Amino acid sequence: MSxxxxxxxxxxxxxxxxxxxxxxLEEQRDVRKKQLAE
Incomplete structure (x- = not known):
């Protein structure tokens, strides 16, 4: 059991x-999306 x-x-x-x-990884992707959108 142990x-x-x-x-x-x-x-x-x-x-x-x-x-x-x-x-x-998802946070990095979201940051990249925001940078591309600017």
């Missing part, structure tokens, strides 16, 4: 890191 709990915790951490990276 192995499963550990695996789930690692998956959760990986997902959180991926979401943070996606959010950062």
């Amino acid at each position: 192995d499963v709990t550990q695996a789930l915790r690692e998956l959760t951490d990986s997902n959180r890191q991926l979401l943070a990276r996606i959010n950062a």
Whole structure:
């Protein structure tokens, strides 16, 4: 059971890191769109 709990915790951490990276990329894209629009 502890192995499963550990695996789930690692998956959760990986997902959180991926979401943070996606959010950062989307923010960069939005900034670029605004710069192009000016």
